[in-house]
Amino acid sequence: MIAIDSMMVCLDLSDIDETLVAFSRSICERLPVKKVYFVHNIKSSELSDDFREFFGDVDLGNEIEGNISDIVNEHFQNAADHEILVSEEPNTEVILAELVKRYTIKLTLIGKRMSDKSTGALGTKLLRILPCSVLVFPETANFNIAKVLTPIDFSDASVHALRLSKSLTDQLGLSLDILHVYKLPTQYFPLISEEKAIRKAEEVVKEKFSDLQKRHQEIAGVPYTLVRAAGKSIAERITMQLEKGNHDLLVLGLKGHNPVPSLSLGSVPTELYNMDLNIPIWMVYSEDVIKQ
Incomplete structure (x- = not known):
């Protein structure tokens, strides 16, 4: 709770x-x-x-x-x-x-x-x-917040944000979606098939999701979406998903690499903050990060 x-x-x-x-x-x-x-x-x-x-x-x-x-x-x-x-x-x-x-x-x-x-x-x-x-x-x-989107990159910070989002949505009776934006090493095209690379990348990500769901069974039933960056930044893909899914709240996990008070915001949260979004953004530090 x-x-x-x-x-x-x-x-x-x-x-x-x-x-x-x-x-x-x-x-x-x-x-x-x-x-x-x-x-x-x-x-x-x-x-x-x-x-x-x-x-x-x-x-x-x-x-x-x-x-x-x-x-x-x-x-x-x-x-x-x-x-x-x-x-x-x-x-x-x-x-x-x-x-x-x-x-x-x-x-x-x-x-x-x-x-x-x-x-x-x-x-x-x-x-x-x-x-x-x-x-x-x-x-x-x-x-009016009814639908929440939480992007994850499988880091501890994003997993913390996801678990918080799940607690929040369960507590308030909201809907939760998970998003992962992946990039392909395009410098190797056309040496390898782009179609094969996409298929392999999605297999790897799905394995990561499966492992995450095993470790945190409370999120096993939460729907997730895989999106390729494909020439756009991760932040841009997140905003496109927000609009597509009509989400009302964005929850982001923040990583801390430096001692407080110089917490590290990260490039994706910074880019999202600087965009003209029409929904609240909850930027979450874990207690472990704050105590560093």
Whole structure:
């Protein structure tokens, strides 16, 4: 059973805040969540001398906390125990990573605007530095989640994400699909038959699936799809499968190769994050990776 001891919701005082707070309520209504922290950092380096001269000694932190409190009261409505945290630090990523450690945050919720409105630079930094799993909610996504897609490459990270996805879908009565995108060593064509290479590649992958199902019998009945990259990136094939299958949530396992807080995001998750997807992306680190 999936239970979240503590969740952090990152707010930036934009129009997406109301959506994030409402979505956090939806999460609390579906999963056991003990406490939610609504956080915002006032980047002190961006407060110009003109601002300070014009507004004087106004307590900006208190004003922002009041604004967030109004949004929480309207859209969260005490769905779980919660607290509002407003800080004033020069580096937003660092203070958020410290909050994750201080309050043992298991899941962080961040919003994402379409590429024509934002570069997404802060989001990418947060994904790389936060020592916890992250749920990315695009501004165009909705709360109705019924069908989940989990791509796997048979690494420990992807298997962890798959098992979490299975627990989630069983718990909430959702549908789950597995996807594996494979590539062929095209540099050897036409020395070997392309048709033969495809057949052999799929045989190898099916053997891997069979072995995986034997080791984790809870996923034995979950349907899986094999897709050849065929000139497209793995991320592009994943997005095509999302559209084809009308999935509502993408769950990705993240690999950690460096000590926290410099967790390794990986090229496929980075590419997917930078795409204009219309569904939430749950990027999952295992506990073993986070404790490294």
